[in-house]
Amino acid sequence: MVYSSENNIFSKEVSRKAEIYYQRIAYGLGYGRHSGFWTWDNSVKIFIYHDRDSYLKASGQPEWSQGSADYKNKTIxxxxxxxxxxxxxLPHEIAHxxxxxxxxFKDNVPIWLDxxxxxxxxxxxxxxxxxxxxxxLYEKDTLLSIKGILRLNIKFIDKNGKRFYFRTVRTKEGALGIVVLSPDVLINTYYIKSGALVGxxxxxxxxxxxxxLCQRICNN
Known part of the structure; x- marks a missing residue:
């Protein structure tokens, strides 16, 4: 169900796409409607705010966020x-x-995996x-190591901050290296590494x- 302040046509398109994405992602991950997760009485609620400032204020997300999901309340x-x-x-948050x-809804799901x-x-x-x-990134020897993403919590990184970050990488030759990254580059690199690893x-x-495998990781 989609809640929007104004644009009814846009809301209908969001609702239509959400249904398509749900079908693809749920069945791709091995979960269908038999779970009851997306039934009419138990559906995900999607809130579309009029502007970016309203969204950021209501969601409490960092400035660089384009969207967010509240897992336990099942809202996007x-x-x-x-x-x-x-x-x-939309598909990103539905996948979450x-x-x-x-x-x-375990609290110990690793951020890189999620x-x-x-x-x-x-x-x-x-x-x-x-x-x-x-x-x-691999060709440039700047792809974060697995240990690098396991130890990093990107929620505490200010994308527009002035701080630089030192992170370990594994070069093509197998040697351990260090890269110096700005906050925005570090966040982007983290997402790339996490997605590629899951793939x-x-x-x-x-x-x-x-x-x-995910169940075992989250149960440890």
Missing amino acids: SSCEGSTSLIGSV LIFKYSME EGVAQWEESDAARHELLTKAKE YLIGFYGNDRFKD
């Missing part, structure tokens, strides 16, 4: 000014909700772009075994 929030709402923000639901699933499930085009960027794990294990 964004704004009409978000040019990427329908194409990427479905994945957190599948993990029984964000990686959401990145990977946005669209086929997004996957292609994600892997292309990951390859570019690799799904491709290697398959959807069902990947789901089991």
Whole structure:
């Protein structure tokens, strides 16, 4: 169900796309309507704010956020000014909700795993772009190491801050290296690495075994 201050046509399109995304993402992750997650009486609520300032104030998200999901209340929030709402923000946040639901809303779901699933499930085009960027970072020896993303909590990073971050990388030759990244580059690199890693794990294990792997990770 979509709640918007004005644009009824836009709201209907968001609702239509949300249904399509749900079908694709839920079944892709091994969860269908039999779970009762997206039934009429138990549906996700999508709030579309009139402008970006209203969205940020209501959601409490960082300035760079384009959308957000409240897992336990099953809501998605964004704004009409978000040019990427329908194409990427909406499937990204729906993927967050479905994945957190599948993990029984555990508080110990690693951020890289949660964000990686959401990145990977946005669209086929997004996957292609994600892997292309990951390859570019790898060629430049600037792709974050697995340990690097496991230890990083991007929620505490100010994208517009002045601080620079030192992070470990693994070079093509297998050596350990260090890169110095600005906050915005670090956040983007984190998302790329997380999404590419999830894509690799799904491709290697398959959807069902990947789901089991996620359960084991979150139960530890």
